[in-house]
Amino acid sequence: MPGFxxxxxxxIDAVADVLRRRIVHRYSFQGVRNxxxxxxxxxxxxxxxxxxxxxxxxxxxxxxxxxxxKACGIGPGDEVITTPFTFIASVEAIxxxxxxxxxxxxxxxxxxxxxxxxDLVSERTRAVMPVHMFGAxxxxxxxxxxxxxxxxxxxxxxxxxMGATYKGRYCGSMGLWGxxxxxxxxxxxxxxGGMVLTSxxxxxxxxxxxxxxxxxxxxxxxxxAERKACLGFNFRMSEIQGALGLVGLDKLDTxxxxxxxxxxxxxxxxxDLGLKTRVLPDPEGELATQIVFxxxxxxxxxxxxxxxxxxxxxxxxxSDNTWHxxxxxxTLRDGKVYSRVRCPYDCHHADHVPSYRPVxxxxxxxxxxxxxxxxxxxxxxxxxxxxxxxxIRAGAKAL
Numbered sequence: 001m002p003g004f005x006x007x008x009x010x011x012i013d014a015v016a017d018v019l020r021r022r023i024v025h026r027y028s029f030q031g032v033r034n035x036x037x038x039x040x041x042x043x044x045x046x047x048x049x050x051x052x053x054x055x056x057x058x059x060x061x062x063x064x065x066x067x068x069x070k071a072c073g074i075g076p077g078d079e080v081i082t083t084p085f086t087f088i089a090s091v092e093a094i095x096x097x098x099x100x101x102x103x104x105x106x107x108x109x110x111x112x113x114x115x116x117x118x119d120l121v122s123e124r125t126r127a128v129m130p131v132h133m134f135g136a137x138x139x140x141x142x143x144x145x146x147x148x149x150x151x152x153x154x155x156x157x158x159x160x161x162m163g164a165t166y167k168g169r170y171c172g173s174m175g176l177w178g179x180x181x182x183x184x185x186x187x188x189x190x191x192x193g194g195m196v197l198t199s200x201x202x203x204x205x206x207x208x209x210x211x212x213x214x215x216x217x218x219x220x221x222x223x224x225a226e227r228k229a230c231l232g233f234n235f236r237m238s239e240i241q242g243a244l245g246l247v248g249l250d251k252l253d254t255x256x257x258x259x260x261x262x263x264x265x266x267x268x269x270x271x272d273l274g275l276k277t278r279v280l281p282d283p284e285g286e287l288a289t290q291i292v293f294x295x296x297x298x299x300x301x302x303x304x305x306x307x308x309x310x311x312x313x314x315x316x317x318x319s320d321n322t323w324h325x326x327x328x329x330x331t332l333r334d335g336k337v338y339s340r341v342r343c344p345y346d347c348h349h350a351d352h353v354p355s356y357r358p359v360x361x362x363x364x365x366x367x368x369x370x371x372x373x374x375x376x377x378x379x380x381x382x383x384x385x386x387x388x389x390x391x392i393r394a395g396a397k398a399l
């Protein structure tokens with residue numbers, strides 16, 4: 001699914017344009033840039049496309065999560081409920097704030113199960129952050145009800161779901177804020193980059209200030225004369241990234257259409273096999289970056305996997321996924337950080353930190369150990385699609 005599959009002369013021209021003008025920094029140099037701000041253009045295009053009042057481009061999806069959490073005041077002693085099946089940055093961003101990730105269980109959408117959240121709420125809970133995994137939305141109506149009932153903030157980690165929708169609304173636009181990743185594995189990629197959406201103007205300004213050393217940006221004066229709103233850090237996006245993002249965003253709908261066309265063709269060809277796919281709250285809004293089959297049990301999944309590989313098109317079993325499954329994260333359990341102050345670990349603000357043991361999340365494990373996943377590329381020729389179909393048939397025959 002990497003967006004670089006669609007790179008062509010437009011990306012080359014966009015980058016060359018930035019280099020010809022010699023203005024790579026998103027701020028400053030007002031006198032020589034002819035009022036051209038590529039990151040600002042990209043932010044505006046994202047806000048309009050996805051239905052938010054504001055968008056902030058940053059250096060990565062991980063930075064997007066961290067900047068948004070910091071701007072909300074998440075800190076030591078706070079708890080944020082999220083999922084054990086996600087990229088580790090979702091959890092690391094919470095930990096970097098000194099807060100405690102409380103990991104629930106997933107359901108057969110592969111997203112955080114809203115039915116588990118209420119039992120996890122404590123007096124320290126500040127927010128719930130579902131992650132829209134593999135390009136499909138979590139049940140946002142259910143999460144909104146829980147957050148409204150308990151007075152919690154609702155965040156969206158939509159880093160894998162740029163362009164996905166839930167009941168007609170774009171992922172990333174339904175919570176207090178939502179984040180996108182623009183890394184090499186995403187449909188829209190700028191190499192490394194991220195985006196935060198919000199419709200809360202005050203929150204947007206806090207994020208904007210924090211991501212650039214506290215600068216209160218003012219194009220009418222020199223950057224060095226700008227006042228500072230707060231202490232912050234550097235998570236800026238460059239003009240090269242902004243230029244690439246504009247081209248990629250323009251190709252997003254085409255790419256999603258290609259992915260969905262491949263998915264629909266594959267599933268139509270194997271419908272007679274009776275294989276179960278993810279149970280999604282809004283199947284129409286899925287990006288179709290992966291096809292996941294939920295098999296009867298873990299042993300069946302292994303047989304399916306071996307047969308598919310022998311047929312020439314391999315698949316993964318999601319319980320083996322070291323990138324996305326918390327059971328594999330030794331550093332989370334050990335609290336391994338390069339800091340003398342290990343908050344929330346060994347922290348007086350946190351009277352209890354989960355142990356994050358491999359035996360936790362039994363429901364999640366029972367789903368992931370029987371989930372076989374095939375990744376889809378944006379560009380797949382007939383021979384490759386037929387090979388995928390043949391592998392699925394071979395896998396099903398082995399059950």
